[in-house]
Amino acid sequence: xxxxxxxxxxxxxxxxxxxxxxxxxxxxxxxxxxxxxxxxxxxxxxxxxxxxxxxxxxxxxxxxxxxxxxxxxxxxxxxxxxxxxxxxxxxxxxxxxxxxxxxxxxxxxxxxxxxxxxxxxxxxxxxxxxxxxxxxxxxxxxxxxxxxxxxxxxxxxxxxxxxxxxxxxxxxxxxxxxxxxxxxxxxxxxxxxxxxxxxxxxxxxxxxxxxxxxxxxxxxxxxxxxxxxxxxxxxxxxxxxxxxxxxxxxxxxxxxxxxxxxxxxxxxxxxxxxxxxxxxxxxxxxxxxxxxxxxxxxxxxxxxxxxxxxxxxxxxxxxxxxxx
Amino acid sequence: xxxxxxxxxxxxxxxxxxxxxxxxxxxxxxxxxxxxxxxxxxxxxxxxxxxxxxxxxxxxxxxxxxxxxxxxxxxxxxxxxxxxxxxxxxxxxxxxxxxxxxxxxxxxxxxxxxxxxxxxxxxxxxxxxxxxxxxxxxxxxxxxxxxxxxxxxxxxxxxxxxxxxxxxxxxxxxxxxxxxxxxxxxxxxxxxxxxxxxxxxxxxxxxxxxxxxxxxxxxxxxxxxxxxxxxxxxxxxxxxxxxxxxxxxxxxxxxxxxxxxxxxxxxxxxxxxxxxxxxxxxxxxxxxxxxxxxxxxxxxxxxxxxxxxxxxxxxxxxxxxxxx
Numbered sequence: 123x124x125x126x127x128x129x130x131x132x133x134x135x136x137x138x139x140x141x142x143x144x145x146x147x148x149x150x151x152x153x154x155x156x157x158x159x160x161x162x163x164x165x166x167x168x169x170x171x172x173x174x175x176x177x178x179x180x181x182x183x184x185x186x187x188x189x190x191x192x193x194x195x196x197x198x199x200x201x202x203x204x205x206x207x208x209x210x211x212x213x214x215x216x217x218x219x220x221x222x223x224x225x226x227x228x229x230x231x232x233x234x235x236x237x238x239x240x241x242x243x244x245x246x247x248x249x250x251x252x253x254x255x256x257x258x259x260x261x262x263x264x265x266x267x268x269x270x271x272x273x274x275x276x277x278x279x280x281x282x283x284x285x286x287x288x289x290x291x292x293x294x295x296x297x298x299x300x301x302x303x304x305x306x307x308x309x310x311x312x313x314x315x316x317x318x319x320x321x322x323x324x325x326x327x328x329x330x331x332x333x334x335x336x337x338x339x340x341x342x343x344x345x346x347x348x349x350x351x352x353x354x355x356x357x358x359x360x361x362x363x364x365x366x367x368x369x370x371x372x373x374x375x376x377x378x379x380x381x382x383x384x385x386x387x388x389x390x391x392x393x394x395x396x397x398x399x400x401x402x403x404x405x406x407x408x409x410x411x412x413x414x415x416x417x418x419x420x421x422x423x424x425x426x427x428x429x430x431x432x433x434x435x436x437x438x439x440x441x442x443x444x445x446x
Numbered sequence: 447x448x449x450x451x452x453x454x455x456x457x458x459x460x461x462x463x464x465x466x467x468x469x470x471x472x473x474x475x476x477x478x479x480x481x482x483x484x485x486x487x488x489x490x491x492x493x494x495x496x497x498x499x500x501x502x503x504x505x506x507x508x509x510x511x512x513x514x515x516x517x518x519x520x521x522x523x524x525x526x527x528x529x530x531x532x533x534x535x536x537x538x539x540x541x542x543x544x545x546x547x548x549x550x551x552x553x554x555x556x557x558x559x560x561x562x563x564x565x566x567x568x569x570x571x572x573x574x575x576x577x578x579x580x581x582x583x584x585x586x587x588x589x590x591x592x593x594x595x596x597x598x599x600x601x602x603x604x605x606x607x608x609x610x611x612x613x614x615x616x617x618x619x620x621x622x623x624x625x626x627x628x629x630x631x632x633x634x635x636x637x638x639x640x641x642x643x644x645x646x647x648x649x650x651x652x653x654x655x656x657x658x659x660x661x662x663x664x665x666x667x668x669x670x671x672x673x674x675x676x677x678x679x680x681x682x683x684x685x686x687x688x689x690x691x692x693x694x695x696x697x698x699x700x701x702x703x704x705x706x707x708x709x710x711x712x713x714x715x716x717x718x719x720x721x722x723x724x725x726x727x728x729x730x731x732x733x734x735x736x737x738x739x740x741x742x743x744x745x746x747x748x749x750x751x752x753x754x755x756x757x758x759x760x761x762x763x764x765x766x767x768x769x770x
Contacts, residue, residue, distance in 0.1 A: 149591035200554060204547040223528040223594060226550055227587055230524060233557055234583040241576055249569040252561060252576065259558040263551055267473035270547060 124180065126433045129170040133163050136184055137191065152216045152228040153235070156195045159211050164441060165190040165294060169302040171433045172316055175426060178306020185242035186251055186305060190298045192239060193255075196232035197262055197294075199225050204270060205353060233259075243305065250304050258297035265290025269355070278356045280365075284325070287358075291331075292324025315424050319434075322417035326410045327441050332357040333406055336394060348390030354379050358409070359402055360393075366400040414442060448504065450757045453494040457487050460508055461515065476540045476552040477559070480519045483535050488765060489514040489618060493626040495757045496640055499750060502630020509566035510575055510629060514622045516563060517579075520556035521586055521618075523549050528594060529677060557583075567629065574628050582621035589614025593679070602680045604689075608649070611682075615655075616648025639748050643758075646741035650734045651765050656681040657730055660718060672714030678703050682733070683726055684717075690724040738766060 124132075142154035166187035173183035201207070202215035203225050209215065217225035240255055241248055268286040272278045299320040303313045335350045336359060350357050360379075364372055375396050378389055397403065417438065421431060448456075466478035490511035497507035525531070526539035527549050533539065541549035564579055565572055592610040596602045623644040627637045659674045660683060674681050684703075688696055699720050702713055721727065741762065745755060 146588060146591045146595060148595060149588060200550055203550060222546070224591075226524055226527060227591055227594075230554075230557065231584055231587040233554065234580050234587065237561060237576060238580040238584070241573055241580065245573040248576070249565055249572045252565055252572070256558050256562040256565065260555055260562070263555040263558065264470060264473060267470045267548075267551055270551075271470060271472060 123430060124170075124174055124433075126167075126171075126436050129167055129174065129180075129433065130163070132170060132180065132184065133166045133187065133191070136166075136188055137163070140188070148220070148224055149228055149231055152199070152220055152224055153232055155219070156199055156216060156228075156232070157192065159213055161191075161195070161211055163191055164437070165194050165298040167437060168295065168298040168320070168434075169305075171437060172299040172302025173306045174302075175316070175424075175430050175434060176303050176306035176308040176312060177426075177430075178302070178308075182243050182247070183302050183305040185239045186255075186301050187298075189236045189238075189240035189255065190294070190301065192232050193236040193259065194294060196229045196236060197266070199229040199232065201266060204266070207349065247305060251301050254297050254300055254304070258293050261289045261293045265293070272356045273354050278361060280358065280361050283356065283358055283361055287328040288321065288325060291328040292321045295324030295327060296320030312424055315420050319417050319420035319424075322413045322420065323438055323441065326413035326417065329358055329406055329410045329413070330442055332359055333403065336397065337403065348386070348394070351390045351393045352386040359397060359406055362405050363397050363400045363402040366402055366405070367396060371396050371399065410442065414438070447754060448494075448498055448757075450491075450495070450760050453491055453498065453504075453757065454487070456494060456504065456508065457490045457511065457515070460490075460512055461487070464512070472544070472548055473552055473555055476523070476544055476548055477556055479543070480523055480540060480552075480556070481516065483537055485519070485535055487515055488761070489518050489622040491761060492619065492622040492644070492758075493629075495761060496623040496626025497630045498626075499640070499748075499754050499758060500627050500630035500632040500636060501750075501754075502626070502632075506567050506571070507626050507629040509563045510579075510625050511622075513560045513562075513564035513579065514618070514625065516556050517560040517583065518618060520553045520560060521590070523553040523556065525590060528590070531673065571629060575625050578621050578624055578628070582617050585613045585617045589617070596680045597678050602685060604682065604685050607680065607682055607685055611652040612645065612649060615652040616645045619648030619651060620644030636748055639744050643741050643744035643748075646737045646744065647762055647765065650737035650741065653682055653730055653734045653737070654766055656683055657727065660721065661727065672710070672718070675714045675717045676710040683721060683730055686729050687721050687724045687726040690726055690729070691720060695720050695723065734766065738762070 137157060140157070142150060142157050144150045169183050169187035169190055170180055173180055198210060199216045202210055203217045203222050207215050208218050213219075215225075216228060220228075237252070237255075240251055243251065265286055265288070268282070269290055272283070272286065296317045297320070300313055300317040303316045308316070332350065335347060335357070338347055349355075351360075356379075360375075364375060367375065375393065378384065378393055381389070421434065424431070461481060464481070466474060466481050468474040493507050493511035493514055494504055497504055522534060523540045526534055527541045527546050531539050532542050537543075539549075540552060544552075561576070561579075564575055567575065589610055589612070592606070593614055596607070596610065620641045621644070624637055624641040627640045632640070656674065659671060659681070662671055673679075675684075680703075684699070688699060691699065699717065702708065702717055705713070745758065748755070
């Protein structure tokens with residue numbers, strides 16, 4: 123069994139050893155720029171952890187793990203165009219540094235590269251891995267579309283929002299673990315349990331991301347805080363605040379989201395004030411706890427020696443910034 | 447053995463039987479719109495023809511064939527954003543009818559769908575099929591990037607241009623045939639021969655497309671003629687005309703391509719006039735003939751009964767609008 127640090131080192135080394143810079147440079151430079159700028163690399167780590175959890179051969183999981191990281195980065199490159207996001211991990215986004223066309227095409231290439239990496243494993247495993255990978259890829263696109271749809275409709279119910287973040291974020295966390303389990307030849311029941319664990323973890327993780335977008339430190343977070351508010355994203359925070367606040371606050375909150383002329387910084391601070399008044403932060407934390415508990419129930423159902431689960435428990439805690 | 451019409455019917459039926467319309471509609475409506483608007487569907491047809499040529503089971507080739515058509519359409523959806531192309535097959539392009547973000551994301555989804563379709567065959571074939579498919583997908587992106595690069599550099603040599611169209615167009619024609627041959631369990635030598643046949647055919651096909659862009663009828667061609675000239679594309683026609691024309695014509699041609707203020711229709715007619723004066727059309731036709739001859743040499747090297755090659759010969763002739 124490997125330590126979390128061992129696995130993290132394997133992921134970092136694997137990525138560092140790839141030569142993303144090829145010809146034509148305008149296509150590949152943005153790919154190297156994206157892949158070499160770090161990021162938490164949670165998804166490939168989850169693949170290796172799941173593979174190790176079920177006693178699989180880590181070496182067979184390396185390239186499928188890389189595929190998940192490349193795919194994730196591809197979605198960021200395209201999402202940043204759609205969201206008109208200037209910063210990512212503290213640096214200019216690809217479409218900002220180059221242009222939209224280059225970001226589209228480099229992203230497309232990354233998607234194809236992801237598949238190319240996913241193929242580099244035991245050939246018997248390939249159809250199953252690519253089946254779950256492709257399904258997840260499509261769901262991620264569905265999630266992103268729902269996210270964009272929500273920006274332009276007046277009311278979103280909380281259930282729809284949660285389904286959107288399941289598709290946009292949780293599914294990829296879940297499939298990263300699932301692919302690790304597939305490589306380890308885990309049973310169908312185990313594969314399902316680790317997938318469900320990942321879904322719940324992913325939900326909690328996205329809620330944490332929503333919280334950080336409002337309450338995080340810009341430097342630590344790597345992108346401008348308040349971005350969700352500035353772009354009228356109807357996050358769980360916003361939707362729950364609407365539920366919790368009084369009539370006057372509700373009108374103000376809706377007006378702020380509908381006011382396209384307002385200075386973004388002013389808008390962010392005013393919306394934050396209402397969030398604080400409603401105490402919605404505690405509410406989000408409660409929901410996160412609920413998803414975390416559900417994730418733990420799934421993990422409990424997996425019949426392996428308890429100490430094999432330690433990496434996953436540590437990483438989950440790190441992902442959710444939990445202090446234990 | 448099937449007739450060309452049988453195979454075409456199979457392709458059309460397969461596409462007609464797919465339910466591309468799903469939820470969310472803004473993601474899937476553009477996919478259905480694109481997939482249901484026809485087009486020549488040459489690539490899936492080539493897959494079935496190659497499979498049949500080598501005596502394979504057509505049913506196993508159907509979904510990989512569909513994958514190639516979906517992939518091809520995905521590239522068109524994204525290319526049309528990059529090329530700011532208003533029309534495709536006589537109808538509004540996706541980004542025009544919806545918007546760029548939707549075109550990006552629907553395209554991404556089509557790419558994932560293509561892989562999902564490619565998986566629907568004999569599992570033993572999947573790694574090999576996806577390996578060549580992914581390689582081709584990356585090359586198509588490289589070709590599109592070179593194509594964009596060429597727009598903003600002053601001189602392109604003809605060799606570089608031909609490499610660009612090999613990547614952008616010929617590779618996908620070639621891999622469509624290659625995948626059909628893989629499904630039919632053809633030998634490595636046969637797979638290589640049909641791939642090379644496809645490359646040469648694809649080169650001739652793209653040169654025909656360049657010709658049609660200037661000399662085609664808008665209605666028949668489905669997009670505005672002169673589009674390549676209007677967007678300063680350095681096609682073979684343009685590059686060869688530069689070689690053939692006299693000093694004054696060369697200056698005029700370069701000036702026209704560098705004049706961003708000129709009315710597009712005026713520019714198109716002036717450039718066409720120079721093309722006519724140089725007789726470059728005949729030159730392109732000669733090069734097409736050369737690629738066609740090379741394709742035929744590859745086909746001759748394939749040791750199957752000659753009558754099995756008839757579908758491919760007919761389709762090649764149709765693709766190149768040859769009257770025999």
